[in-house]
Amino acid sequence: MSAGPAPVSPRTPINLEKVSALLVDDNAQALDILSQVVSGFGVRTITRCESGEDAQAALRRATFDLIIADVHMPGMDGYELIAWLRREGPQPNRFAPVLLVTGHTRQNEVVKARDCGANFIVAKPLTPKVMLERIVWVAREDRMFIEAPHYVGPDRRFRRLGPPAGIDGRRSDDLPVELGDAQAPNLSDDEITAMLKPTKVAL
Amino acid sequence: MTAVRKLRMRNRLGALILDGSGVSFSKAAQGAEEALAAMRGGLLVSLKEIVETLVVDFGPRAAGREQAAFIEVYNRVLNVIDLAGAVPGAGIDQAAHGLCDVIDRCAMADRWDWPAVDVHLASLQLLIASPDMPEAARRNILDGLAKVARKTAAD
Numbered sequence: 001m002s003a004g005p006a007p008v009s010p011r012t013p014i015n016l017e018k019v020s021a022l023l024v025d026d027n028a029q030a031l032d033i034l035s036q037v038v039s040g041f042g043v044r045t046i047t048r049c050e051s052g053e054d055a056q057a058a059l060r061r062a063t064f065d066l067i068i069a070d071v072h073m074p075g076m077d078g079y080e081l082i083a084w085l086r087r088e089g090p091q092p093n094r095f096a097p098v099l100l101v102t103g104h105t106r107q108n109e110v111v112k113a114r115d116c117g118a119n120f121i122v123a124k125p126l127t128p129k130v131m132l133e134r135i136v137w138v139a140r141e142d143r144m145f146i147e148a149p150h151y152v153g154p155d156r157r158f159r160r161l162g163p164p165a166g167i168d169g170r171r172s173d174d175l176p177v178e179l180g181d182a183q184a185p186n187l188s189d190d191e192i193t194a195m196l197k198p199t200k201v202a203l
Numbered sequence: 204m205t206a207v208r209k210l211r212m213r214n215r216l217g218a219l220i221l222d223g224s225g226v227s228f229s230k231a232a233q234g235a236e237e238a239l240a241a242m243r244g245g246l247l248v249s250l251k252e253i254v255e256t257l258v259v260d261f262g263p264r265a266a267g268r269e270q271a272a273f274i275e276v277y278n279r280v281l282n283v284i285d286l287a288g289a290v291p292g293a294g295i296d297q298a299a300h301g302l303c304d305v306i307d308r309c310a311m312a313d314r315w316d317w318p319a320v321d322v323h324l325a326s327l328q329l330l331i332a333s334p335d336m337p338e339a340a341r342r343n344i345l346d347g348l349a350k351v352a353r354k355t356a357a358d
Contacts, residue, residue, distance in 0.1 A: 008228050015225025019216065029249055030285035036242060040235030042225065065216045072281055095212045103284035104277075104303035125288030125296045128235030132228065139217040147208040155209075 008136050016135075020045040020062070024055040024069035024081065025101075030124075034068060034101070037128050041135070052076025059085060059093045066135065067093075071102040071109060071121075078102075079116040086117035086152040095145055097138035101126065105187040117153025119143075123189050130189050239289055246289040247331060253282050254327045263321055273310035276320075277303060283327065293334040294341045298327050301348045305355050319355045323348060 021043050025031040031048055038046060047062065049055040053076055055069065067085070071078040078100050085094060100118045102109055103125075113121040119138045122131060143154040225231075261268050261276055280302050287296035302323040309315050326344050330336075 010227060010229035012221075012228045013223055013225050014220050014228055014231055015222060016220050016231070017225070018219050025285075027282060027285050029246065030282075033239065033242065033246070033286065033288060036238040037235045040238035041231045042234065065219055072278065092215070095210075097214075097216050103281040104300060104307075106307070124284045125286075125291075127288060127291060128239060129232045132232050132235070135216075136220070136228065139214065139220050142214070145210040145212045147210065149206075 008133055012136070014041075014132075014136060016042040017044055019043050019065045020047070021066045021068065022047045022049065022055060022058055022064040024049045024052065024067070024073070024078070026050050026070065026073040030070065033126060037126055037131055038068070040128060041132055052078070052081040055081055056084065060090055064093055064096050066138075067096050067098045069098065069100055071100050071113070078118075079112050082113075082118050082153075083116040099131075099134055099138065107187060110187065114156050115151065117151070119154050123187065243289050246286045247334065250283060250286050250290070250295065250331045251328075253279070253286070254324065254331060257283075258324050258328070261320065262324055263317070268317070269315065271315070273306055277306045277310075280306065290331075290334050293330055294345050295327065295330050295334075297345050298323055298330055298348055301345075301352050302327070304352050308355050316355050319351050322351055 016038075021038055023031060023034050023038065023046060025034060028050060031050065035046055035048060043066075047058050047064070049058055052069075052073055055067075056076070058064075059067075067082075069078040069081055076084075082098050082100065085096075085098070098118045098120075100113045100116075100121045101124055102113075102121060103123075105121065105123045110121050119141070120134050122134050141154075146153065146155050226234075257276075257279055259265065260279075261271055280299055283299040284296055284303075287293075287299060302320065305316065305319045305323060309320075326348055329344065330341065
């Protein structure tokens with residue numbers, strides 16, 4: 001049985017004016033696009049960072065309601081930034097919703113995004129409709145926040161993906177996955193959604 | 204037994220944006236579409252420059268391209284995907300995704316398939332130069348690239 005939020009209606013009223021967003025991308029033009037899209041939604045308070053290290057400093061300085069970060073960055077990449085945020089980041093940012101964006105979405109990247117503590121991964125090129133759907137999705141979701149030795153972040157129990165590589169699963173339907181570096185074709189946003197949609201499972 | 208803590212955190216984002224006020228979802232998305240459309244001209248110029256540089260560095264006339272690192276070319280193609288959202292429907296993102304797939308497979312085989320790379324770069328140049336080309340022509344280009352990618356996978 002699916003536990004994800006219901007689909008968004010085109011008439012659903014949303015108000016992003018009071019949202020404070022942190023946007024992280026090492027490509028200045030990609031950051032411009034992301035900023036334009038987010039400000040086009042009505043967000044008035046936007047902090048831009050061009051590296052994971054700058055984002056860490058911003059997260060120590062201010063409180064954010066939404067974090068959107070690129071995966072591929074030199075130095076600290078998006079996965080490392082979010083893993084740090086979930087484990088060592090300042091509160092309340094530690095619990096803030098995180099969307100990771102990536103250009104070429106291999107299956108192992110979706111799994112890495114899940115395992116670093118991101119709420120969702122969004123495939124580039126960014127389209128306003130898909131980005132807004134994902135923002136509303138994380139705004140409506142009601143996942144527990146998990147703190148465990150091997151994982152800190154939103155509850156990531158998904159029926160099909162099984163436990164993270166190297167960790168024994170505890171459920172009868174956990175799949176024995178050895179993901180390694182998957183060399184699979186690019187995943188669409190619909191395929192990512194199918195992978196990340198939370199599903200209630202019988203324990 | 205390992206300690207696992209489960210916390211029920213208040214969703215601040217939800218409380219802020221879903222309070223019943225504001226504009227409709229479709230109007231908010233439209234606002235962002237319009238903001239993005241204003242960037243289209245400048246981003247097409249940037250896309251053209253990025254692909255031209257790729258052709259100079261890794262195209263048929265590039266000296267020493269056999270020594271090119273897979274990850275370097277891959278990361279530079281990602282720059283194309285980064286900007287392709289500003290030109291929706293032009294197929295630029297699909298061609299760039301296809302090129303990333305080809306590079307992934309080359310990396311797995313540890314050898315370049317330069318004809319497959321070249322045809323993707325040439326197609327990217329064409330798609331960027333003619334973002335408003337007839338749909339049938341664009342479909343022909345993308346179908347051709349898909350066949351090349353499948354062939355690369357089979358080799």
